Amino acid sequence: MKISKNRQRIGYLTAFIILFLIEAAIALWVHDRFVRPYIGDVLVVVLVYVFVRIFFPSGIRHLVLYVFLFAACVEVLQYFHLVEILGLQEFRAARIILGSVFDLKDIACYGVGCLGLWMFERLGRSHGKMTEEDRS
Numbered sequence: 001m002k003i004s005k006n007r008q009r010i011g012y013l014t015a016f017i018i019l020f021l022i023e024a025a026i027a028l029w030v031h032d033r034f035v036r037p038y039i040g041d042v043l044v045v046v047l048v049y050v051f052v053r054i055f056f057p058s059g060i061r062h063l064v065l066y067v068f069l070f071a072a073c074v075e076v077l078q079y080f081h082l083v084e085i086l087g088l089q090e091f092r093a094a095r096i097i098l099g100s101v102f103d104l105k106d107i108a109c110y111g112v113g114c115l116g117l118w119m120f121e122r123l124g125r126s127h128g129k130m131t132e133e134d135r136s
Helices: 005-029 035-055 063-079 092-098 104-135
Strands: none
Touching: 005 035, 035 063, 035 104, 063 092, 063 104
């Protein structure tokens, strides 16, 4: 059974809203040494991925790689203090969204999140192929 693009978009939009709310809750209220620094970074690449999939529900070849590279670039820009360069250090939202502290562990977390996305995509493709074969 093929799912329409609009139903896919609604699914990705729903996932985006849920993940955004989770990320916002983590950023605002969780101040621990595990969930905020690690789980939050793993989830942020999933958030970016589902956001892109709202507009491209059929997918983009190598999207997971592009999401990882984007996240890693944002992290590297933190090394160069992008928030200060843009003069946004007084805005808490800018510091949360763009980040203000470079950490290699963040890039590792982005890698873990993207690895999970890649496995999710692979499972989806293999499941799709199995259903096509089963119909024959």
